[in-house]
């Protein structure tokens with residue numbers, strides 16, 4: 274086992290990162306200059322489409338940087354374990370919970386990242402969605418990238434290099450992740466015990482998105498919601514039908530988002546509560562690492578007040594993440610829908626390509642026969658336009674955008 278096991282279908286990336294992590298071990302004996310000469314870089318940008326595993330790769334690399342085994346990244350030692358679970362003292366994990374990350378947050382994080390490592394070799398700042406940094410925040414980060422402390426490593430993740438400021442990009446070594454091939458996804462899922470036929474279907478319909486494929490393979494409700502989304506084109510008979518179909522699409526996306534968030538919310542709340550466990554003081558941090566316990570009645574009284582405040586903060590962050598996840602999963606549903614219309618178009622053109630949704634070809638054949646390629650193209654464009662307007666307009670109510678979409682799909 275190693276930290277790279279979680280990275281599906283990315284052999285070239287694993288080679289690059291392993292070599293860099295190996296070079297990085299030189300910092301222990303020769304200092305940062307020697308590590309740099311050996312091929313270690315302190316600023317990295319992981320790019321790849323959603324589901325390609327860019328944050329998984331960044332996390333695995335962080336673990337390998339701190340691991341003391343040879344080769345680094347064993348996945349079994351305490352160093353690897355604390356990084357992978359996000360509890361390592363020298364790792365700061367930044368996951369913007371809202372739609373963007375502001376300058377004040379970034380300044381604090383950068384200051385923190387410039388301190389000397391307390392336990393590991395490096396102090397690591399991992400930003401999961403560097404594309405969601407505000408421009409001011411990105412500039413604050415840029416200053417740190419320009420003059421990094423000796424032992425600080427910056428790991429940024431974004432969908433593409435165009436999603437970060439050119440000045441930030443030019444400071445980083447770029448790691449390109451690709452969407453894994455369906456065969457790679459099938460191999461991972463069957464190794465986890467998923468039935469091979471189901472693994473094959475979900476690997477294809479998830480279009481390389483490993484997390485999505487896993488959820489579809491293991492959660493029957495998620496499969497039902499996907500079917501609901503793909504049934505929408507059959508429900509657009511009148512204006513009333515369009516509005517109802519829009520409502521079910523948004524409801525399905527919301528339910529998907531809730532399911533994805535529920536596990537994470539619960540784990541965080543538990544971690545916070547145990548950090549404020551009996552005997553801990555009210556200065557326990559939100560990250561789940563409690564401070565040294567102090568006994569006594571005063572300590573416990575503070576604990577109750579402190580934990581209530583921290584829990585409230587956490588609930589607020591979770592709520593904000595909830596809104597964002599709804600948009601993400603709505604986007605996913607629209608990608609599914611666009612893929613289905615693409616299947617219709619390919620049937621109309623007689624193109625010999627594999628369908629995106631092989632289990633939904635009966636409906637696709639019906640619409641292919643009843644409409645024209647021009648109309649199908651217009652429908653695909655309508656789905657794309659809806660995705661774009663939801664991404665570009667933060668205040669736009671999802672239901673309003675999707676209602677406009679279903680009406681446009683009906684008109685075709």
Ligand SMILES: [Zn+2]
Pocket residue numbers: 340341342345346347348349350351352353354
């Ligand atoms: Zn290790």
